Amino acid sequence: MSAAPVLGGTVTADEADEAAESLTIVKARHPWRWIASAVVLVLLAMAVNALITNPAWDWAIVGEYLFAPSVLEAVAFTIQLTVLGIVLGFLLGTVLALMRLSRSPLLVSVAWSYVWLFRSVPLILQLLFWYNLAILYRRISFGVPFGPALFDIGTMDLIGPVTAAVIGLTLHQAAYAAEIVRSGFLSVDQGQLEAASALGIPRTRQLFRILLPQAMRTIVPTAGNEIIGLVKGTSVVYIMALPELFYQVQVIYNRNGRVIAMLLVAAIWYLLLTTVLSVAQYYVERRFGRGAARALPPTPLQRVRGVLAVRRAARDQRLVDLGGGR
């Protein structure tokens, strides 16, 4: 602190330079950031400690059942229900969205009414309804509408609990999917379709080659939400005594009494499935994001590589500087 800038006195240019040189550069300090970080760290440590040291969590039992065959089967069934519900739901939803956007007032109102009905009634109620369809119609026949039946089949034989669950999830999901797909279609500017028409491209081709690929950009994030929602949503089918994950862990803890441990097993699996889906969503979004932005954001892997490359370059530069200085 020998030469602080002199105020009020006359300072020559040389003196000013000297004063500037003797000033040391100090990094800006952020004391509150450090304090907040410390507090969060302590809280985290306490949480981890509570999870590990309390024997009531039964981590040994969790480990034992996490990969038990019955649990794995239940996970597989949950995945199966989710995939069927999403795929069929989005197929039907896309048809509904196209109906909503058609020029036929009948198709528009039917699609609108469908969405209205299936979004209004709770999923659990719909599931029970399909499960009990046999009460309404004992037999279901296939044939010419209002004409002769080719064959018929008992409702109970055709719609078992699994089919009822898939139908229920699909129909419910389709109502939401219809709106998601429709919003995707609306996000693509109509001028492109006119341009395509002028180029001689038929309507169906326009749909699959121009509308859908671009609509996906808007559809994917919301659809990702829906898929993740459905992974957990499948747990409502436990009321139909179907062996999906949530039902299965209940069966097990009713037998062995380890309620918390078994709930943890289910939670860990749901967490895992959701993680895989989130990562997949990130890459799918990138795929459909092409052309939307000037440059795609880097993947996490590319980002790590980028940071390492910068570090390496900086280090090499330092070595060169040191070598050059001597």
Next chain:
Amino acid sequence: MAIEVRDVNKSFGTTPVLRDVSIDVESGSLTALLGPSGGGKSTLLRVIAGLEQPDTGTVMISGVDATRLSPQRRNVGFVFQHYAAFKHLSVFRNVAFGLEIRKRPKDEIRKRVMELLELVHLEKMADRYPSQLSGGQRQRMALARALAVEPEVLLLDEPFGALDAQVRKELRTWLRRLHDEVHVTTVFVTHDQEEAIEVADTIVVLANGAVEQVGSPAEVYDNPANPFVMRFLGPVTEIGGSLVRPHDIEISTTPTEGATEATVSRIVRLGFEVRVELEIAGQEAWVQVTRGFAERLALQPGDTVNVRPNPGSRSLALSAV
């Protein structure tokens, strides 16, 4: 005739947009549909393309009645003001798209697309996406895309409307040159009379959904059919109850035959030309003269001068309308 539009009427709701419109577009010509916004020019272009259906009337393209044909079957190229680029496809794929649908062999498509990209100076941008192009580049891509399918007519809806003044001027000249090379019958919509005069061989002036005048740029400028066309195509001023172009007025300091007395109220110098503002019997008018001429006369505000329309020039009597 490449395009014949006959007695086309079109309303949006209760608002008539086109009223008994009939125009002929010659093969290989470059025609401008010129008029104020809301005049029906874009609608007429879209009716020709099949993007709108006329309420009554017919559209013939290359001698075939196309009135009820879908846009897909009309073999027209269309370029939109806001490009309508396929955002998810590269520049190359955008241009190739119409050809891919027609199941042309891959080599042929590649060759044709590269030719077109060279024509529009985008050959180095083939792998880019539209979002990575500037506005002018996007519009040139849209033009290449429209030309790819070898349309019988090329329709451009305010093609340079979304671009800045500098790029607009460049593309204007370039469109003219491109047309001289490709010779496809072209119709473009514009509200910019300068653009129409500079680029087109034929100008169709449309206002309030009706054709006001059809003619070469010189014809519509020099012999406007009515005061509206005269006002729309260039600057006008009023002298002795007639509409005159301000550069078609003689000023002299000595009395001249058939001239009117006027008082100079203001002199504005705009670069090489001078705008002399006058008062004639309480009415305002103005005359455009060259700088040299103004200096020779040594005009000052307050001076009394004699003005009359150039004997050779065309003026429109307003009282008749």
